[in-house]
Amino acid sequence: xxRAVFLPALLLxxxxxxxxxxxxxxxxxxxxxxxxxRQDFLIYGLRLPRLLIAVGxxxxxxxxxxxxxxxxxxxxxxxxxxxxxQGAGLGFAIALLMDxxxxxxxxxxxxxxxxxxxxxxxxxxxxxFVLFGIGIGxxxxxxxxxxxxxxxxxxxxxxxIWLSGSLARADLATAGWVWLVLxxxxxxxxxxxxxxxxxxxxxxxxxxxxxxxxxxxxxVLGLVTALTAASTLxxxxxxxxxxxxxxxxxxISGAEAPAIWPxxxxxxxxxxxxxxxxxxxxxxxxFPTGLVMGVxxxxxxxxxxxxxxxxxx
Amino acid sequence: MMTNSxxxxxxxxxxxxxxxxxxxxxxxxxxxxxxxxxxPNGCGKSTLLRxxxxxxxxxxxxxxxxxxxxxxxxxxxxxxxxxxxxQNPPLVPDMSVAGLVAKGRTPWRKAFRPLSDADHxxxxxxxxxxxxxxxxxxRLSALSGGQRxxxxxxxxxxxxxxxxxxxxxxxxxxxxxxxxxxxxLRQLADERQRSIVMVLHELTxxxxxxxxxxxxxxxxxxxxxPAEQVITPDTVAALYDLQAEVxxxxxxxxxVVYPRE
Numbered sequence: 001x002x003r004a005v006f007l008p009a010l011l012l013x014x015x016x017x018x019x020x021x022x023x024x025x026x027x028x029x030x031x032x033x034x035x036x037x038r039q040d041f042l043i044y045g046l047r048l049p050r051l052l053i054a055v056g057x058x059x060x061x062x063x064x065x066x067x068x069x070x071x072x073x074x075x076x077x078x079x080x081x082x083x084x085x086q087g088a089g090l091g092f093a094i095a096l097l098m099d100x101x102x103x104x105x106x107x108x109x110x111x112x113x114x115x116x117x118x119x120x121x122x123x124x125x126x127x128x129f130v131l132f133g134i135g136i137g138x139x140x141x142x143x144x145x146x147x148x149x150x151x152x153x154x155x156x157x158x159x160x161i162w163l164s165g166s167l168a169r170a171d172l173a174t175a176g177w178v179w180l181v182l183x184x185x186x187x188x189x190x191x192x193x194x195x196x197x198x199x200x201x202x203x204x205x206x207x208x209x210x211x212x213x214x215x216x217x218x219x220v221l222g223l224v225t226a227l228t229a230a231s232t233l234x235x236x237x238x239x240x241x242x243x244x245x246x247x248x249x250x251x252i253s254g255a256e257a258p259a260i261w262p263x264x265x266x267x268x269x270x271x272x273x274x275x276x277x278x279x280x281x282x283x284x285x286x287f288p289t290g291l292v293m294g295v296x297x298x299x300x301x302x303x304x305x306x307x308x309x310x311x312x313x
Numbered sequence: 314m315m316t317n318s319x320x321x322x323x324x325x326x327x328x329x330x331x332x333x334x335x336x337x338x339x340x341x342x343x344x345x346x347x348x349x350x351x352x353p354n355g356c357g358k359s360t361l362l363r364x365x366x367x368x369x370x371x372x373x374x375x376x377x378x379x380x381x382x383x384x385x386x387x388x389x390x391x392x393x394x395x396x397x398x399x400q401n402p403p404l405v406p407d408m409s410v411a412g413l414v415a416k417g418r419t420p421w422r423k424a425f426r427p428l429s430d431a432d433h434x435x436x437x438x439x440x441x442x443x444x445x446x447x448x449x450x451x452r453l454s455a456l457s458g459g460q461r462x463x464x465x466x467x468x469x470x471x472x473x474x475x476x477x478x479x480x481x482x483x484x485x486x487x488x489x490x491x492x493x494x495x496x497x498l499r500q501l502a503d504e505r506q507r508s509i510v511m512v513l514h515e516l517t518x519x520x521x522x523x524x525x526x527x528x529x530x531x532x533x534x535x536x537x538x539p540a541e542q543v544i545t546p547d548t549v550a551a552l553y554d555l556q557a558e559v560x561x562x563x564x565x566x567x568x569v570v571y572p573r574e
Contacts, residue, residue: 073403194422201416202403207368209472210392210420250406257406 003254007265011055014272018051019043022279050170054271054289056178057231058241062249062267063185063260064227065242070199070258071220074126075304078242079110079228082133085239086140087113088232093144093159097151103177107229113140114225141237165238165290167275174234181230185223189260192219199258238290240297241267247304270296319344319476319508320365320383325374327360334360335532338374346524347502348510349540353553357532358512359400359480365510366397366478392420395476396469400484400512402461410456410464411449414439417471439470442497458485466494470501477501479511483518491515495522520544520568528552544568 019035020026024042026034034043065078079085091109095102116136121128144163148156161169189196195216198206207213228242248270249255249262274292281292318341325338334357342348342365350358363369364376367383376383378394386394396417405413417439418432428436440446443463453461462485469477482498483491499522501507513519519526519540526543528536528551536548549557549570556573 191424194419194424198416198419200403200405204363204368204397204399205403207388208366208392208395208397208399209416210389212388256408256412 003252007249007253007262007269011265011269011272014269014276015051015055018054018272018276019047021276022047049172049175050167050275051272052172052175053167053170053178053234054275055268056175056182057235057238058245058268058271059264060178060182060185060227060231060267061238061241061271062245062263062265063182063189064224064231065244065267066246066249066258066260066263067189067196067199067220068224068242069246070196071217072126072129073200073202074130075247076130076243077126077133079224080237080239080242081137082117082130083113083135083137083140084110084133084225084228085232085237085242086137086144087111087116088229089163089237090140090144090147091229092162092233093147093151096159097147097155103181103229103233106233107226109140110229110232111225113137114221118221161288162236164288165236165293166288167235167278170234178230178234181226185227186264188219188223193260196220196258196260235271236288236290238271238293240293240300241270244297244300245270317344318342318377319348319379319510321377322361322364323375323377325364325371325376327364327369327371327374329360333532335371335374338532338534340527340534340537342510342527343525344379345502345506345508347498347522348508348525348527349519349523350510350512350527350529351514351516351519351552352529352535356529356552358529361529362397362478362480362510362512363399366395367391368397368399389420392472392474394474395478396472396474397478398465398469398480398482400480402465405453407452407454409449410445410451410453410467411436411440413453413464414445414449414467414471417468417473420472435471435473439467442470442501443467444493459487459490462486463490463494475506476508476510479509481512481514483513483515491518498522516544516549516570520570521562521565541568544570 020031034040038044061079068078069075088106088110091105091107091112092102095105113136117129117133120132148159151159195211198209198211203213206216245267246259246263249259249266250257252266253259253262255262270293271289274296275289277292278289321341323339325335327334350361352358360369364371378386414436415428415432418428418435421432440449443466445463445467448456448460453464456464462482466482469479482494486494495518498509498511502509523540525538526540527534528543528548530552535551536543544559546557546559549555549559558571558573559568560571561567562569
């Protein structure tokens, strides 16, 4: 039981650090005063929107990763690795250049990516899902870069900052969108919690335990698409959060797979911590949070593949 | 066709991976007791069980379950009527024995509710019946292959359904555990009126424990009936191309196959 409270406690500590920490450290008294004063620019103008986005997007990514890993029974098949994030990025860039609604653009992009991957990999097994996903992701990322090279400077500059996964432009409106999608997705996950607990057991066992497989796939893919799109809208295509959240959550909290809620908490912790680090490393410059996640996540991917190989022997 | 059959299969056809598994298969399985499905490898006995469990859709034909079309049941209704244990249960991430067995309660659970008293009772009796009560908190990774097989059986028992479909439940078990498992199934059928259908490899075990046997070969029904009538030198030859004697064993008076080759 004690392990179960560790993640929420860690998140609370990180939330406090994120509000208090930065170029100007606030003591407990100053922090409470700032929170009580709605006019306080440092809290309400800068740190709180950034924190809300980091927590919301982190939870969304953690959940999306845990759901996708469970559905495909493959720890590698997370939205950031199989191209959903990159698809959302492409959709976002197109929407930005054409002045369309950004969330809709990101959602269409990730939905298109997941449909492409699912169609291409249909009936070819779990590995094909990952490999086609990597291909789709690379294609979408390349297309995004081409678009931005051709785009007018002002828009391209904004998109480039966003693409590197920065939270520097955080505002409360974006945070609102992220939380709206997160709460709706969370409510669906809670409603279907017992069924979703069967992810990882495979199609036959799920079907024999009363799961309508096609409805389950639509539910999970829909949730993953929406959660990925919302988080990508807010923080850009940040990698590795979705990938490491669920395995890390299981290791820390001892929760049983698919560990959707612990993964959400872990995702939030990761993103808040990475953003805090980004702000501490470069308080003035816009240091992208995505870079911090990359520095943490990329070695973990290598470690994961190495360990997986060891276990397979 | 039997009127009181558990399943009746009408004109089932199925193609899988470029191979015609059944071409107009018909047959019936009786209500109650232990029914065994036997036959050589690749005869379609596992696929038949998958079709009965509703996890494999036939290309054409109809399966009637307790008087109504199987396809007419919703996924949850089906899961409340029958449990199915596949031949190779999937590898799952590490979790506790009780955690996995509890997932068998899914079709009975309501949204937002924790496990009910009935759920806990079903899990306890499934653990007790499979001799896993002391291992409830053990992680799956710490279990032997045979123990893991019993955990999956416990999951199916926790589902608490009148019908239980098992695909080679005795695989991976040593003889002593094979016997205790089959005795447990016998007990469930006799004392708790469960209808149990299982695919079995061992003709001798099938003859010893099953009330009713179906023999399949190349997607055709070769023989069906009470075990004593089905296990004969003729059917063994028809099923396996094997010359054999069949005699009663001295202890239980059940048919035993003695191959002549």
